[in-house]
Amino acid sequence: MDTQLKLLGRSDAPTALEPIKHLKASVDPSTLHHRQLLDGAFWQKIPAYRLIDEATFLDHSWQAKNTITNPQKLLSAVQHLVPQSFYDDVAEGFRRAPMSIRVSPYLLSLIDWSDAYNDPLRRQFVPVASRLLPDHPKLTLDSLHEQADAPVPGLTHRYPDKALFLALDTCPVYCRFCTRSYAVGVDTDEVEKVSLKATEDRWDRAFRYISERPELEDIVVSGGDSYQLKARQITLIGTRLLELPNVRRIRFATKGPAVMPMKLLTDHEWVDALTGVVERGRKLHKEVVLHTHFNHPNEITAITKRALDAVFERGIITRNQSVLQRGVNDSIATMQLLTKRLGHCQVQPYYVYVHDLVKGVEDLRTTLQTALDIEKAVRGITAGFHTPTFVVDAPGGGGKRVAHSFEHYDRTTGISVYAAPSVKPGFFLYFDPIDTLDPEVAERWRSPAEQGRMIHAAIEAAGAAQAASARASSVR
Numbered sequence: 001m002d003t004q005l006k007l008l009g010r011s012d013a014p015t016a017l018e019p020i021k022h023l024k025a026s027v028d029p030s031t032l033h034h035r036q037l038l039d040g041a042f043w044q045k046i047p048a049y050r051l052i053d054e055a056t057f058l059d060h061s062w063q064a065k066n067t068i069t070n071p072q073k074l075l076s077a078v079q080h081l082v083p084q085s086f087y088d089d090v091a092e093g094f095r096r097a098p099m100s101i102r103v104s105p106y107l108l109s110l111i112d113w114s115d116a117y118n119d120p121l122r123r124q125f126v127p128v129a130s131r132l133l134p135d136h137p138k139l140t141l142d143s144l145h146e147q148a149d150a151p152v153p154g155l156t157h158r159y160p161d162k163a164l165f166l167a168l169d170t171c172p173v174y175c176r177f178c179t180r181s182y183a184v185g186v187d188t189d190e191v192e193k194v195s196l197k198a199t200e201d202r203w204d205r206a207f208r209y210i211s212e213r214p215e216l217e218d219i220v221v222s223g224g225d226s227y228q229l230k231a232r233q234i235t236l237i238g239t240r241l242l243e244l245p246n247v248r249r250i251r252f253a254t255k256g257p258a259v260m261p262m263k264l265l266t267d268h269e270w271v272d273a274l275t276g277v278v279e280r281g282r283k284l285h286k287e288v289v290l291h292t293h294f295n296h297p298n299e300i301t302a303i304t305k306r307a308l309d310a311v312f313e314r315g316i317i318t319r320n321q322s323v324l325q326r327g328v329n330d331s332i333a334t335m336q337l338l339t340k341r342l343g344h345c346q347v348q349p350y351y352v353y354v355h356d357l358v359k360g361v362e363d364l365r366t367t368l369q370t371a372l373d374i375e376k377a378v379r380g381i382t383a384g385f386h387t388p389t390f391v392v393d394a395p396g397g398g399g400k401r402v403a404h405s406f407e408h409y410d411r412t413t414g415i416s417v418y419a420a421p422s423v424k425p426g427f428f429l430y431f432d433p434i435d436t437l438d439p440e441v442a443e444r445w446r447s448p449a450e451q452g453r454m455i456h457a458a459i460e461a462a463g464a465a466q467a468a469s470a471r472a473s474s475v476r
């Protein structure tokens, strides 16, 4: 005790008024860009919304009613901001796209139409024919084999304890790059969709299957998009799932907050329904959360912050899943800013997906190496629980694999090989976009025989790497 008292009374101990010696240089607040959110009537720069006041723009029904669903509507909204040649390019882009068009006025207002070809939001939602690239020869429409792993229509049971419940097939936006372009949206010239309508008969079969599988604990409610479910449907699905003793966790997945955040401010019935399910879950000691999908920091405005603050005040946890996309977020600075901006809005960045092999969007895919390089730079800028894990959703149904956990990655042929021992036996292959490879290698991909040789060599190398690692490992 004497020693402690002596220590407390040390003459060299700092007093409260003494200046604090900083070990790091102080940060200029103006450089904290993640806190600087677009505010004001930014939508009024779009000719069609010049006279739209804030109350109207924040009304989710007005947003839904004025959503752009074809190139002609796009033309009448944006008018002189882009030349006729751009519209012609868009019209042809849509004719060749596997997804139909659906862009909210909010999203449309965030696009810089003076640089439409390069704008990161335009690239995600509005196809232009002149920038399309041929699909990879190994691409299939349902590349993740969601239908093959579905015991009942719209319920994919791949991981031991988790199922993906596709409650409906519509969304508040249609993304060019949708992995589920086999089902989501209306038929296009390119794709006749699998129907996953929001019918209670179909849902009943899904609930029955979940109830018959005691190992299922975690249900993702997606689609389509949970934003499109009516308030009573949110309550019905949430209640039916929470009633099942085996279900411990529910995630409602929606891109809505990224494309129409005002719904969280003005659709009180929907937010109340979600809050009701979350609170009911909490009383049952079950977790119910919101999973959303922001890809670029420009998608987060002052409206988004207010909307997400409102959700946070209701005690609802929100996590984010992004897709890594060329020309959208494939730079260290953009992904760091997105990560920090999500954190600023109390959204936990959960995953960044290396872009799936999806029809008609080869121009958006990056190499695996890009993901590895960006992840290295993102890790360390903020707390670990606010740092996304970069994953490859292994084509063929291997599920999500941490991007750098490949068994083998041949950067020359662009083939990476993954194993998923707890999900499915065998190897799962991911392919870098061909236009990023050396021209001689790109030429080899034109020949089916050469494709076979490159794939065979990659699998052999993966097998050898796995055998060497097993010999060295002490884990059994």
Ligand code: SF4
Binding pocket: 170, 171, 172, 173, 174, 175, 177, 178, 179, 180, 184, 223, 224, 225, 255
């Ligand atoms: S919101 Fe999701 S499900 Fe809908 S089109 Fe976009 S990626 Fe697909």
